[in-house]
Amino acid sequence: MERKRHHWIVRLTHWVNVVAVTIMVGSGFRIFNAYPAFARKGELFCCYPWEGQPIPGWLTFGGWLAGARNWHFAMMWVLVVNGLVYLTFVYLHGEWRELVPRRGHIRDSVQMLKFYTFRRKDHPSQGKHNALQKTAYFMMPVVGLLLVLTGLAIWKPVQLAPLTNLFGGFVWARYWHFLATIALVVLSVIHVFMVFTVDPYSIRAMITGKYDDSLSPEARNARPFQNLGPPRASIRPHTPRPPDSSSAA
Amino acid sequence: MDRKDFRLLRALGRRDFLAVGGGIVSTALLAACDSRGPKSAEKLLRYAERKNLVVERALFRHTVMDVASARAHDAGNKLPSYFISKTLPVWDESVRGKWALAVGGLVGNPMKLTLEDLQKLPRFSYRINHYCVEGWTAIETWTGCRVSDLARLVRAAPEAQFVDFESFDNGYHESWDLESAVHPQTLIAYALDGRMLEPAWGAPARLFGPVKLGYKNTKFLTRVMFLPKANGGFWSDQGYEWYAGV
Numbered sequence: 035m036e037r038k039r040h041h042w043i044v045r046l047t048h049w050v051n052v053v054a055v056t057i058m059v060g061s062g063f064r065i066f067n068a069y070p071a072f073a074r075k076g077e078l079f080c081c082y083p084w085e086g087q088p089i090p091g092w093l094t095f096g097g098w099l100a101g102a103r104n105w106h107f108a109m110m111w112v113l114v115v116n117g118l119v120y121l122t123f124v125y126l127h128g129e130w131r132e133l134v135p136r137r138g139h140i141r142d143s144v145q146m147l148k149f150y151t152f153r154r155k156d157h158p159s160q161g162k163h164n165a166l167q168k169t170a171y172f173m174m175p176v177v178g179l180l181l182v183l184t185g186l187a188i189w190k191p192v193q194l195a196p197l198t199n200l201f202g203g204f205v206w207a208r209y210w211h212f213l214a215t216i217a218l219v220v221l222s223v224i225h226v227f228m229v230f231t232v233d234p235y236s237i238r239a240m241i242t243g244k245y246d247d248s249l250s251p252e253a254r255n256a257r258p259f260q261n262l263g264p265p266r267a268s269i270r271p272h273t274p275r276p277p278d279s280s281s282a283a
Numbered sequence: 284m285d286r287k288d289f290r291l292l293r294a295l296g297r298r299d300f301l302a303v304g305g306g307i308v309s310t311a312l313l314a315a316c317d318s319r320g321p322k323s324a325e326k327l328l329r330y331a332e333r334k335n336l337v338v339e340r341a342l343f344r345h346t347v348m349d350v351a352s353a354r355a356h357d358a359g360n361k362l363p364s365y366f367i368s369k370t371l372p373v374w375d376e377s378v379r380g381k382w383a384l385a386v387g388g389l390v391g392n393p394m395k396l397t398l399e400d401l402q403k404l405p406r407f408s409y410r411i412n413h414y415c416v417e418g419w420t421a422i423e424t425w426t427g428c429r430v431s432d433l434a435r436l437v438r439a440a441p442e443a444q445f446v447d448f449e450s451f452d453n454g455y456h457e458s459w460d461l462e463s464a465v466h467p468q469t470l471i472a473y474a475l476d477g478r479m480l481e482p483a484w485g486a487p488a489r490l491f492g493p494v495k496l497g498y499k500n501t502k503f504l505t506r507v508m509f510l511p512k513a514n515g516g517f518w519s520d521q522g523y524e525w526y527a528g529v
Contacts, residue, residue, distance in 0.1 A: 068417040075421035076361035099416065100522040105324075107524070108331030191414060192349045192494055192529045193342045203352055204412065204420055 039162075039236075039245035041127065047120040048240055054113040055222065057105055060095025062215055064102035067094060072209050082209065110185065117178055132162045133171050143169060150257055157252045164251075167228075170221055177218045184211035231258040336526050343462055343528060349411045349493035351422045357476065358421035362413070364483035365502075367517065368453040372503050373482045382487045384471070388447075388509035391438030398487050401473055404428035404436070409468050411493040414529045416518075425491045427472035431465035433507065443509035448490045448501035457499045457516030463528060466494050471504065496527040 040048075067088040073079035096102025124130045142165035148154040158164065163171065187198040187207035201207035229236055232251050239245035247253065254261045366372055374382045384401065387393040408426040415421075430446065447458040463469065469492030473480050480486040485502025492500060498518045508514075519525040 065418065069415070069419045071419070073419075074355060074358065075363065075419055076358040077356050098522075100518075100524075103416070103524065104328040104332065104522065107335055108328050111331070111334075190339075190342060190529060191412070193344060193347055195347065195350070203355075204414070208418065 035248055036244050036246050038243050039239040040243050041123070041129075042243065043119065043123045044129070045240055045243060047116050047123070050112065050116045051120070054109050054116060055218065057095055057109045058113055059215060059219060060093065061102040061105040061109070063089045064094035064096045065099065065106060066212065067091075068099045072205055072212075074205055079205070079209075107189075110182075113178075114182060117175065117182075121175060133168060135165075135168055135172055139165055139168065152257075157255045160252055170225055174218070174221055177214050177221065180214045181211065181218065184208075184214060187211075228258070231262075232256050234262065332524060335524075339526050339528050340460065340462070343494070345462065345466060348468060349409075351410050351412050355422055357410075358413075358423055359476065362421050362423055362475075362484060366452045367455050371482055372450075372452045374451065374487055374503075384488060384504055385506040386433060386437045386509075387506070389440040389443040389511060390509050391440070392436070394437050396433075398473060401428055401471060401488060404432050407467075407470060408474075409470070409493075411468060411491075413491075413497055414493065415497040416523065416527070424476050425470055425472040426474035426477070427470035427488065427491070429465075429467060430469045430471060430490075430492075430507075431467070433471060434465055434509065437509070439509040442511045445510045445513045447506075447508040447510055447514045448504060449506040449508065450501045450503040451505045452503040455501060455503070455517045456514070457501050457519065458510065458514040458525075459495065459499060460513070460526070463492065463494050466492060468493055471507075494528055496529060498523060499527050 070088045071079065071085040072082050073085065079085060094102070096105045124133065142158060142160075145154060145158040146164050146166045149157055183197065184201055184207050186194055187201050188204060188211055191198045191204040191207070198204055198207050201210050233256065235246060235249045249264055254263075254265050256262065364371070376382070381397060383395040383397045385393070385395050405428060406426060407429060408424055410422065410424045413421040413423060434446075444461045445458050446461060446464040447456055449456040469490070471488050472485075472491040473488045475481075475484055480489065485504075488504045489502040490500045490504060499516070513525065515525065519527075
């Protein structure tokens with residue numbers, strides 16, 4: 035049974051976000067590689083075990099520091115405007131109700147984890163998203179907001195000094211900006227992994243908007259790599275055979 | 284592949300797969316191997332820089348001062364020495380004569396100021412951050428005279444909305460917007476941490492202001508020009524942001 039799952043605004047902002055985040059992270063890594071440490075000159079930094087270790091070049095974007103900075107400072111507007119369009123839409127459209135954790139969220143998350151780790155047989159019942167998805171999709175804008183604020187703090191540490199000081203000064207704001215990036219990357223990698231191993235049908239839903247509820251992970255009882263195909267019952271619906279008279283001859 | 288997988292492919296539909304595949308391939312190409320990105324994007328990036336310039340100038344406040352954390356250590360000798368010449372540029376008096384800073388352009392009273400002349404101007408010391416484009420910072424105490432006092436002294440014309448700072452370091456220069464140049468913490472610095480500036484850090488005098496990234500702060504100064512138009516700079520001309528305000 036097909037129905038519309040995602041509004042076109044959600045689909046559009048999703049794919050714009052894919053491009054914007056990819057370029058922001060890649061160029062951000064290139065910028066980081068110009069000085070892959072957090073200590074001030076003449077100081078040691080307490081809280082980063084890989085001081086001085088650059089990120090592999092193939093994960094970076096922009097070619098050189100100036101190129102990466104130009105991309106970063108151009109794409110940041112796309113990211114912010116796109117994010118605002120998305121958040122405004124989910125608020126006005128009421129879709130935020132599907133994304134904001136509510137009472138019993140922890141309990142539901144534990145049940146999902148139990149299911150994924152084979153300590154529960156049947157898929158917990160859910161609305162549009164399961165509890166773990168809700169956590170991920172709710173955290174992404176939160177991490178995004180943190181990225182924008184820490185980004186502003188290290189872009190203008192003098193002119194926006196109160197903001198920079200809120201994060202503990204330039205050195206720490208740069209550190210939080212980096213950690214928030216890593217958090218966003220981890221969330222995105224898990225998201226893509228789960229899409230391909232649990233609910234590949236949702237890719238179509240994010241492109242055309244159409245989704246078949248009889249193929250939902252809940253209907254398929256799907257764990258990563260398990261029950262990817264349509265449920266048996268829907269492939270070969272069981273219909274009782276009428277008594278066959280012709281074979282009697 | 285067993286039959287179940289084929290059904291899965293069919294269920295997703297060929298068109299979707301093409302779209303997803305195309306998306307993945309183009310994203311991968313875009314991000315591949317430290318690439319500089321598509322050439323056609325260059326225009327768009329320039330456009331973004333021009334728009335950012337408007338935002339950055341609007342954010343700039345003449346009264347906002349940089350304050351270095353009291354708990355943080357000074358960089359001392361850990362402050363990197365940087366120049367573009369093959370060897371450290373040192374002003375050789377026996378060859379070039381006595382060093383003096385030329386101040387000219389759209390000014391009523393062009394001047395040549397020796398180090399002693401500069402030291403006679405009102406003296407300011409600030410313990411401030413050096414924000415490098417690479418991401419590091421360093422705290423130092425810079426002493427010198429204000430560019431704003433220099434502008435008054437030579438009677439810079441109102442049309443001179445830009446200032447170019449030139450050096451004897453193989454032609455290195457960077458031009459600034461006037462607002463940033465006459466910020467109270469923008470100094471023609473001749474002393475660092477209480478000692479006269481050494482060649483390693485830009486002697487005899489260099490520009491230092493915390494309101495711009497390090498590369499805007501020309502060392503080994505020779506000439507300050509008040510101009511009606513921006514004049515780029517060594518790194519700005521190569522693709523680094525011209526405004527580079529922090």
